[in-house]
Amino acid sequence: MKKILHIISSPRGAESFSIKLGNQIIEKLKATYPGSTVTERDLVKEQFPVLEEAHLTSFFTPAEQRTPEGAEAARHSEEAIAQLMDADIIVIGAPMYNFNIHASLKAWIDHIVRAGLTFKYDENGPQGLVGNKKLYVAVSSGGIYSEGPMQANDFVVPYLKFMLGFIGLTDIEVYRAEGLAIPVIKDTALEKAFNSVVIN
Numbered sequence: 001m002k003k004i005l006h007i008i009s010s011p012r013g014a015e016s017f018s019i020k021l022g023n024q025i026i027e028k029l030k031a032t033y034p035g036s037t038v039t040e041r042d043l044v045k046e047q048f049p050v051l052e053e054a055h056l057t058s059f060f061t062p063a064e065q066r067t068p069e070g071a072e073a074a075r076h077s078e079e080a081i082a083q084l085m086d087a088d089i090i091v092i093g094a095p096m097y098n099f100n101i102h103a104s105l106k107a108w109i110d111h112i113v114r115a116g117l118t119f120k121y122d123e124n125g126p127q128g129l130v131g132n133k134k135l136y137v138a139v140s141s142g143g144i145y146s147e148g149p150m151q152a153n154d155f156v157v158p159y160l161k162f163m164l165g166f167i168g169l170t171d172i173e174v175y176r177a178e179g180l181a182i183p184v185i186k187d188t189a190l191e192k193a194f195n196s197v198v199i200n
């Protein structure tokens with residue numbers, strides 16, 4: 001029995017391939033771990049604010065010294081970090097937009113990457129503080145990036161692997177629904193992605 005956190009960052013709702021692939025991963029997780037619970041966080045429907053000065057000030061002010069406005073500015077970040085820490089397994093849906101992640105996912109990341117809370121520096125360099133969790137990433141893209149000439153232009157997977165690894169989420173499995181805009185390939189892209197999902 002696991003606590004699963006599903007992070008959604010597609011604006012396309014029921015039509016979204018990254019959401020469908022994320023849901024497929026979750027179905028297989030639930031079959032592997034009966035009784036698991038799923039918390040869904042839709043970053044497009046409930047967006048995290050772009051970081052402003054008030055957020056940065058509050059992040060670097062101890063909680064007991066924050067003004068009421070400062071506490072409010074830190075609220076999104078602290079709720080998101082608590083939700084992340086509480087989960088055993090995280091499934092992130094990551095549609096490719098302009099070769100990168102959707103802005104809503106970047107905004108969430110900017111609120112969960114916090115010095116002293118999710119990472120720290122010590123004599124050995126940076127150390128992630130979000131430990132012992134499995135991360136699945138469901139990527140969707142019009143083109144193909146797992147191999148071939150466009151591989152170097154994928155800024156979704158390398159970024160997510162580095163960034164989430166930086167805060168300690170190093171146990172990462174990536175699944176792709178790709179070629180969704182390529183004739184013929186698109187017809188079987190989702191089914192192929194579904195079939196590729198293996199839970200160990």
Ligand SMILES: Cc1cc2nc3c(=O)[nH]c(=O)nc-3n(C[C@H](O)[C@H](O)[C@H](O)COP(=O)(O)O)c2cc1C
Nearest residue numbers: 010012016017018095096097098099140141142143
């Ligand atoms: C504004 C926009 C930008 C996109 N940029 C890319 C891109 O750079 N590379 C790519 O392969 N597909 C791109 N696509 C296609 C999406 O990745 C594809 O539609 C995918 O299914 C989106 O994920 P979703 O179905 O979960 O929303 C773009 C689509 C839109 C609407």
